[in-house]
Amino acid sequence: MENKTLVSLIHKYGSPLYVYDAEKIISQYNRITNAFSTVKNLKLNYAVKANSNINILKLFKKLKSGIDTVSIQEVQLGIKAGFSPENIIFTPNGVSLEEIEEVSKLGVQINIDNISILEQFGNKHPNIPVCVRINPHIMAGGNHKISVGHIDSKFGISVHQVPLIMRVVKNTGMHINGLHMHTGSDILDIDVFIAATEILFNTATEFKNLDFIDFGSGFKVPYKEGDISTNIEELGEKLSKRFNLFCKEYGKKLTLMFEPGKFLVSESGVFLANVNVVKQTTSNVFASVDSGFNHLIRPMMYDSYHHIHNISNPKGRERYYSVVGYICETDTFGSNRRISEIKEGDILCFNNAGAYCFSMASNYNSRYKPAEVLLYNGKDYLIRKQETFDDLLKNQVIINLN
Numbered sequence: 001m002e003n004k005t006l007v008s009l010i011h012k013y014g015s016p017l018y019v020y021d022a023e024k025i026i027s028q029y030n031r032i033t034n035a036f037s038t039v040k041n042l043k044l045n046y047a048v049k050a051n052s053n054i055n056i057l058k059l060f061k062k063l064k065s066g067i068d069t070v071s072i073q074e075v076q077l078g079i080k081a082g083f084s085p086e087n088i089i090f091t092p093n094g095v096s097l098e099e100i101e102e103v104s105k106l107g108v109q110i111n112i113d114n115i116s117i118l119e120q121f122g123n124k125h126p127n128i129p130v131c132v133r134i135n136p137h138i139m140a141g142g143n144h145k146i147s148v149g150h151i152d153s154k155f156g157i158s159v160h161q162v163p164l165i166m167r168v169v170k171n172t173g174m175h176i177n178g179l180h181m182h183t184g185s186d187i188l189d190i191d192v193f194i195a196a197t198e199i200l201f202n203t204a205t206e207f208k209n210l211d212f213i214d215f216g217s218g219f220k221v222p223y224k225e226g227d228i229s230t231n232i233e234e235l236g237e238k239l240s241k242r243f244n245l246f247c248k249e250y251g252k253k254l255t256l257m258f259e260p261g262k263f264l265v266s267e268s269g270v271f272l273a274n275v276n277v278v279k280q281t282t283s284n285v286f287a288s289v290d291s292g293f294n295h296l297i298r299p300m301m302y303d304s305y306h307h308i309h310n311i312s313n314p315k316g317r318e319r320y321y322s323v324v325g326y327i328c329e330t331d332t333f334g335s336n337r338r339i340s341e342i343k344e345g346d347i348l349c350f351n352n353a354g355a356y357c358f359s360m361a362s363n364y365n366s367r368y369k370p371a372e373v374l375l376y377n378g379k380d381y382l383i384r385k386q387e388t389f390d391d392l393l394k395n396q397v398i399i400n401l402n
């Protein structure tokens with residue numbers, strides 16, 4: 001996306017603003033399908049929580065993707081976007097039996113991640129096939145908040161408890177049609193990923209009626225120059241071969257599934273914000289923008305790095321700035337960043353804003369959530385309006401305190 005285009009979009013739609021480029025989403029999607037082209041039955045389920053704008057979902061529908069959901073509301077959004085229930089998988093963590101049953105009634109594939117619910121569901125609905133989420137206990141790096149594979153993680157059923165799963169299956173007469181793992185949101189090393197898949201293949205031999213194996217996600221994208229990212233082509237080459245071989249041993253052409261979020265949408269998005277104040281203190285130069293962690297929480301929540309550049313003055317002399325938000329507590333987007341000279345009124349652009357940015361936005365400090373724009377086939381489309389004062393009050397019940 002060119003600076004000139006982005007500046008014109010912020011003039012057209014206002015600041016701050018999220019902008020997504022459909023072309024980048026499509027090319028990332030195609031990268032995975034091409035990398036696994038030798039697997040006959042490949043199914044990608046986009047992880048809705050990364051970016052749940054209904055138009056983004058519709059784009060994935062157009063690409064013939066399925067979706068991975070973690071709440072009944074995400075399932076409903078998916079159905080609203082046109083997905084048929086067979087193309088939706090429900091992979092929640094710690095939700096109630098009632099919610100799981102409600103989603104199951106819609107015809108959606110259920111993925112269960114604890115023995116207690118597995119047993120209760122199996123007792124009541126022995127005829128509905130379910131997938132189980134296995135925790136292979138492979139650590140896949142990243143921030144401790146998003147690493148989900150360790151031994152004391154709340155996610156999945158430990159691979160050491162497969163005998164217990166078997167006992168539940170036998171006692172209830174239920175049918176396990178899929179195995180799943182999701183090792184956390186930062187696969188740095190393909191060999192680590194492959195090691196985890198070996199554990200899943202090994203487990204799969206114990207289940208005789210599988211239709212699919214879902215290897216989750218955790219694919220990493222670059223956030224700055226020199227960053228390591230998942231080499232999806234290399235992973236495709238290695239895992240496709242192994243998967244096809246496994247299917248031969250298993251005696252059935254299983255479906256290979258993935259459920260990437262970040263990989264598909266992170267780089268497609270930018271976040272644009274206007275610089276309100278440039279403030280020099282005794283030791284620092286702050287650039288304060290008309291936004292904060294209410295709109296983009298990843299730097300404060302995960303210490304994540306979002307590259308920041310000044311699209312109003314891209315060729316200016318580079319200086320060092322701390323870019324901060326307007327929230328009334330520590331609210332830092334980036335410390336000591338080298339950015340071309342910033343004046344008040346300039347537009348800063350934050351990269352990698354397509355995943356876990358708008359979807360984690362809030363109204364903290366009673367600010368409106370920003371608008372979202374999608375660039376598609378050379379045109380810009382407003383896909384969400386900025387909120388208004390009415391939105392802030394919408395569900396508040398004003399009582400009489402006399």
Ligand SMILES: *Cc1c(COP(=O)(O)O)cnc(C)c1O
Nearest residue numbers: 047091182185217218260261262
């Ligand atoms: C969040 C999540 C994903 C997507 O993870 P990314 O790192 O964004 O690719 C996939 N599967 C499950 C079960 C998830 O909870």
